[in-house]
Amino acid sequence: MNQAIETVDQGNRVQDTKERILDAAERLFAENGFATTSLRQITAEAQVNLAAVNYHFQNKESLIRAVLHRRIGPINQRRFDLMDALEFAAGESGPMVLEDVLRAFLLPVLEARTSCPEMRHWPRLLGRLYTELHGSLMELFQREMAPAAQRFTAAINRAEPTLSPEGLAWGLHFGIGSMAHFLAAGELLKFISRGIVDPDDHMEALKHLVAYMAGGLRALRTENKEAAQ
Structure with missing residues (x-):
């Protein structure tokens, strides 16, 4: 039972991280443009590390596609x-x-x-x-x-x-x-x-x-x- 709850919690955290990255990327792309917005800016805005972006989206192009x-x-x-x-x-x-x-x-x-x-x-x-x-x-x-x-x-x-x-x-x-x-x-x-x-x-x-x-x-x-x- 506890293991199932932990699995759900972990899944929710992963989804929350993904949504935070998407939200941050969308806001920064809107404000600064697609070309000039860097992954470093997005990770700082979303309060995640670069590994999280790479895990969910692989690269900037895939992140733009997801946005x-x-x-x-x-x-x-x-x-x-x-x-x-x-x-x-x-x-x-x-x-x-x-x-x-x-x-x-x-x-x-x-x-x-x-x-x-x-x-x-x-x-x-x-x-x-x-x-x-x-x-x-x-x-x-x-x-x-x-x-x-x-x-x-x-x-x-x-x-x-x-x-x-x-x-x-x-x-x-x-x-x-x-x-x-x-x-x-x-x-x-x-x-x-x-x-x-x-x-x-x-x-x-x-x-x-x-x-x-x-x-x-x-x-x-x-x-x-x-x-x-």
Whole structure:
């Protein structure tokens, strides 16, 4: 009996150590960037030794992957649940509405930003991610986002079948950039609006982001038609 209790306690301590490392890494990556944050800084923040980081994550790249997966994984799962509902309602070959698809893509990110205290570093982390997205970090991000990118690209094509692959790529690139900018620079929105707009109102933000992305994608569709004439 005592041995079983000791085993549980040991397992809890190991998990606690792992979570402390992840929390520390996330905060430091958000504040200082992925490239400039060292493992030594992370171990000092988490109050663990380097051996603990090596035991749980092997190296810095694996630690970054774990930090991203811990946040992006649940967001993508929520996205897929929303898409399942949309596809069920539309049927196997029925039309889909672009705004509904974009809402399914954006809502989980905004929900996480406001409803989970442990996600408080997520907006700045996402901003860092997009500004440092090259090399190995790009590979890690692509690995995390590949399933969502494939599914939502197909859904947008279903909603807007006349949109060219190039137009879709430009539209998503600019739209995702708008989302990341909103998450990382909410205080700027307060300044621009002179305090009229509340960047913490995620449902209001969702409404405007969906309208902005849908309008941009449809404008690119119109551009395609004009170029073909």
